[in-house]
Amino acid sequence: MTPPVKRRPSGHHHGDLRNALERAALELVAEKGPHGFSLNEASRRAGVSVAAPYKHFADREALLAALAVTGYREQRERFAGAVSALDDPADQLAAFAAAYVRFAAERPALFDVTFYAGLDKARHPELAEAGDALLATLLPVAARITSGESAAFDLLLRISSAAHGLAVFLRQGLFGVAADALEETAHRAAHTARALIADAKSSAA
Known part of the structure; x- marks a missing residue:
């Protein structure tokens, strides 16, 4: 019998990705200011891949605009x-x-x-x-x-x-x-x- 394949946790369900990224970005703003972090940092803080944010945000400014x-x-x-x-x-x-x-x-x-x-x-x-x-x-x-x-x-x-x-x-x-x-x-x-x-x-x- 073939053992089940173990899957890596994805961090967040797709439906919660946008909110997770916004929360992560807001935490980074609190720590570093609105200009002190990258979209990659927000991705890591949210526990998702660095490619994930582009499903919702074109770039870091678009993410900040959503927060604004x-x-x-x-x-x-x-x-x-x-x-x-x-x-x-x-x-x-x-x-x-x-x-x-x-x-x-x-x-x-x-x-x-x-x-x-x-x-x-x-x-x-x-x-x-x-x-x-x-x-x-x-x-x-x-x-x-x-x-x-x-x-x-x-x-x-x-x-x-x-x-x-x-x-x-x-x-x-x-x-x-x-x-x-x-x-x-x-x-x-x-x-x-x-x-x-x-x-x-x-x-x-």
């Missing part, structure tokens, strides 16, 4: 949840600013891919689509405070920029490493958002 889309979608979910719990638009934008800081602190690898991977949006239109969906969640809130879409976009940009800077400072340790540093920074972002809203209202008066 995930980042945009998670931000949208977090920000939508933050603003939906409140009624006043000033409170909503302050909550958005705080949620921005929390996202950067709690999901640093996704934050880095989204903002620092240098991805070509012309090559990956899904990035622009995800970014537009995120903007569409917040722009109507800002429009309740300002007069006109341009002014609403400007206010949202100023609040986002302030929250982004504070989030980066937090991650760099400029606000300390105590357990309450995150919440203090989130509070600072919300306070700054309110100041920018007051300034926008004053300018429009």
Whole structure:
């Protein structure tokens, strides 16, 4: 009787390959940054052959683009949840600013891919689509405070920029490493958002 042929484990079922590669890439981003690893490294981390990623991703940038889309979608979910719990638009934008800081602190690898991977949006239109969906969640809130879409976009940009800077400072340790540093920074972002809203209202008066 011929003994059964032993097969080498394939690492992941084909249906889970894409998710396995994305998880592996996100781990590598956390360790080395969005530019510090190769597609081969992601393959090895995921436990698949170096040829396997090409079933889903043309190259490393395509894999990073998929992660960036995930980042945009998670931000949208977090920000939508933050603003939906409140009624006043000033409170909503302050909550958005705080949620921005929390996202950067709690999901640093996704934050880095989204903002620092240098991805070509012309090559990956899904990035622009995800970014537009995120903007569409917040722009109507800002429009309740300002007069006109341009002014609403400007206010949202100023609040986002302030929250982004504070989030980066937090991650760099400029606000300390105590357990309450995150919440203090989130509070600072919300306070700054309110100041920018007051300034926008004053300018429009």
